[in-house]
Amino acid sequence: MSDSIKHECGVALVRLKKPLDYYFEKYGTPLYGFFKLFLLMEKQHNRGQDGAGVAAVKLDMPAGEPYMFRERNVKTNPLDQIFRALLKKYRKLSKDGIVFPEFPATVKKHFDFGAEIYLGHLRYGTSGGYKQSACHPFFRCSSWPTRNLMLAGNFNMTNTAELNDSLIARGQHPIFETDTQALLEKVGFHLDEAHEQLYHQLRDKGMSGKEMAQHMLDDLDLGGVIRNASRKWDGGYTIIGAVGNGDTFVLRDPAGIRPGYYFEDDEVFAVASERAPLMTVFDKDLDSIKEVPAGRVLIMKRNGKLVNSEFRERVEQKGCSFERIYFSRGNDASIYKERKALGGGLVEQIIKEIDNDHDHTVFGFIPNTAEIAYYGLIENLHLRRRHEVKDALLEASKKGTLTEGLIDELILKNWPRSEKVAHKDIKLRTFIGQEKWRNDLISHVYDISYGVVSPEDNLVCVDDSIVRGSTLRKSILKILSRLNPKKIIIASTAPQIRYPDCYGIDMSQIGQFIAFEAMISLLKEKGQGELIQSVYEAALAQADKPAAEITNEVQRLYDAVTTDEVSAKIAELVTPKDLEWKGEVIVVYQTIENLHKAVPDHPGDWYFTGNFPTPGGYNVLNRAFINYFEESSVRSY
Numbered sequence: 001m002s003d004s005i006k007h008e009c010g011v012a013l014v015r016l017k018k019p020l021d022y023y024f025e026k027y028g029t030p031l032y033g034f035f036k037l038f039l040l041m042e043k044q045h046n047r048g049q050d051g052a053g054v055a056a057v058k059l060d061m062p063a064g065e066p067y068m069f070r071e072r073n074v075k076t077n078p079l080d081q082i083f084r085a086l087l088k089k090y091r092k093l094s095k096d097g098i099v100f101p102e103f104p105a106t107v108k109k110h111f112d113f114g115a116e117i118y119l120g121h122l123r124y125g126t127s128g129g130y131k132q133s134a135c136h137p138f139f140r141c142s143s144w145p146t147r148n149l150m151l152a153g154n155f156n157m158t159n160t161a162e163l164n165d166s167l168i169a170r171g172q173h174p175i176f177e178t179d180t181q182a183l184l185e186k187v188g189f190h191l192d193e194a195h196e197q198l199y200h201q202l203r204d205k206g207m208s209g210k211e212m213a214q215h216m217l218d219d220l221d222l223g224g225v226i227r228n229a230s231r232k233w234d235g236g237y238t239i240i241g242a243v244g245n246g247d248t249f250v251l252r253d254p255a256g257i258r259p260g261y262y263f264e265d266d267e268v269f270a271v272a273s274e275r276a277p278l279m280t281v282f283d284k285d286l287d288s289i290k291e292v293p294a295g296r297v298l299i300m301k302r303n304g305k306l307v308n309s310e311f312r313e314r315v316e317q318k319g320c321s322f323e324r325i326y327f328s329r330g331n332d333a334s335i336y337k338e339r340k341a342l343g344g345g346l347v348e349q350i351i352k353e354i355d356n357d358h359d360h361t362v363f364g365f366i367p368n369t370a371e372i373a374y375y376g377l378i379e380n381l382h383l384r385r386r387h388e389v390k391d392a393l394l395e396a397s398k399k400g401t402l403t404e405g406l407i408d409e410l411i412l413k414n415w416p417r418s419e420k421v422a423h424k425d426i427k428l429r430t431f432i433g434q435e436k437w438r439n440d441l442i443s444h445v446y447d448i449s450y451g452v453v454s455p456e457d458n459l460v461c462v463d464d465s466i467v468r469g470s471t472l473r474k475s476i477l478k479i480l481s482r483l484n485p486k487k488i489i490i491a492s493t494a495p496q497i498r499y500p501d502c503y504g505i506d507m508s509q510i511g512q513f514i515a516f517e518a519m520i521s522l523l524k525e526k527g528q529g530e531l532i533q534s535v536y537e538a539a540l541a542q543a544d545k546p547a548a549e550i551t552n553e554v555q556r557l558y559d560a561v562t563t564d565e566v567s568a569k570i571a572e573l574v575t576p577k578d579l580e581w582k583g584e585v586i587v588v589y590q591t592i593e594n595l596h597k598a599v600p601d602h603p604g605d606w607y608f609t610g611n612f613p614t615p616g617g618y619n620v621l622n623r624a625f626i627n628y629f630e631e632s633s634v635r636s637y
Contacts, residue, residue, distance in 0.1 A: 051072065217246070294314050330372045422447070
């Protein structure tokens with residue numbers, strides 16, 4: 001991706017279904033679940049740069065002994081920091097003679113993370129700052145097990161203010177820090193209510209205190225808690241959690257916006273944001289891993305029974321296509337196939353730009369995340385050329401004009417040329433804070449292959465997406481121009497990003513998108529500034545309406561220009577003004593039609609089309625445009 005946008009958080013849950021002795025006897029360690037959590041999080045490290053957090057819950061601990069634990073870290077390499085610190089504590093206990101690691105019972109008693117339930121979260125923050133208190137899992141404490149709650153997720157809510165207002169209306173005093181805090185308090189409130197209701201029911205039956213305590217642990221209706229808490233949630237979310245009684249859960253939004261996967265066998269119930277890590281860490285085949293159903297909560301009861309319960313009615317599915325284009329790792333079988341198809345979808349546009357002249361065109365990719373799409377492009381270019389050669393040979397044979405010279409011409413010439421144009425120096429880290437020096441450092445992150453491109457060549461580089469255009473403008477085009485090609489063509493596997501996202505990706509300021517900037521520039525050049533003013537007035541007029549009544553007024557601006565006009569203007573805007581190289585820059589974008597062909601099962605495309613999956617999305621868009629027009633940098637959600 002040419003621009004650094006905020007990522008998608010990652011979640012991991014490991015619930016052991018057997019006593020720790022079982023894993024010690026079979027796998028040689030009572031910390032089997034602990035190590036699996038680490039591996040599951042490490043395999044999703046691409047989803048967390050700002051912080052990490054882990055939690056553990058021990059089942060059936062005697063009264064008076066702690067049973068829920070949490071560690072969080074926001075330092076460099078936070079996941080590594082957490083696990084190193086915990087293992088250091090473990091080894092210290094052993095050296096002090098307090099714990100003998102070969103005895104699972106003593107590990108469970110003395111080591112905080114000698115447990116049956118583990119939660120993990122990799123934070124790529126979009127709001128709430130970067131301090132440790134903003135890291136998941138969030139913890140709501142009580143002396144009653146059924147009121148203790150841990151929560152972590154990959155989500156953004158569009159109506160956090162509304163959720164907080166509903167808490168205030170009940171007399172609560174929520175802390176306005178993150179939407180996670182709002183959800184924690186919403187679920188916590190209804191957890192308290194369920195606890196009270198169950199307590200009074202059992203007491204009225206004349207049960208003894210010991211009997212009541214056991215029933216309180218076993219009979220909690222967690223599905224009902226989630227149904228009641230989520231009635232007004234608007235957003236995209238995959239959330240994992242644990243209650244102090246030993247119930248664990250994962251739930252996913254009704255439109256299936258955010259990803260979530262799980263598996264269950266006789267030993268483990270595990271959840272992750274991506275499918276491939278579950279397959280790798282637990283040695284499972286593709287068919288063993290299932291997608292968390294949209295609008296449902298999967299509850300692993302303390303007795304080991306998995307309950308699948310609907311908490312919100314399923315709606316039209318809008319799985320995030322950006323997840324497939326960029327966010328998830330490409331080693332998932334279906335994502336790998338989709339990214340190759342995205343590259344293949346660019347063929348006809350690129351052929352047009354190079355006039356089908358492969359002899360004078362070099363194909364490459366930048367950055368590394370575009371590599372799989374590049375393979376798909378090259379594969380489809382070769383396939384297209386093979387069909388051209390076949391058709392020409394058949395036609396010449398039919399006409400009797402097939403000669404050895406023609407065969408040589410067709411078979412030996414005009415085939416796609418691919419080169420490793422750019423090499424990322426993984427030793428360099430853009431740690432410098434001052435923008436001037438940071439941009440200079442970025443320009444040296446990539447080394448280029450001198451001599452593979454001539455001044456007569458077109459240079460085509462595949463990129464996965466272009467959001468703000470800043471990295472193209474500040475470094476990438478300067479780097480590529482050193483090769484001195486005739487023309488540089490940047491081919492984006494994603495369509496033009498025109499609208500804000502409010503379901504997990506930090507793309508909330510519409511004025512920062514290069515496609516929006518290009519569209520506004522075009523309208524001003526055409527003397528259509530009054531249209532921009534008209535859209536602003538329409539946005540203001542519906543600012544106080546309920547989210548369900550808000551319409552996409554910004555669409556009128558894009559309707560006044562063509563997609564090709566926007567692409568041409570983007571190429572102009574991202575071309576550095578101080579380049580000594582005087583060749584032509586062209587930017588090619590994926591079409592919406594080809595996007596959906598390549599990624600058929602994840603049709604969520606609101607950042608490209610403005611078709612938001614929930615009412616709150618239109619509210620965020622409306623506010624984002626008002627903020628842009630009024631030159632306000634505040635968040636739109």
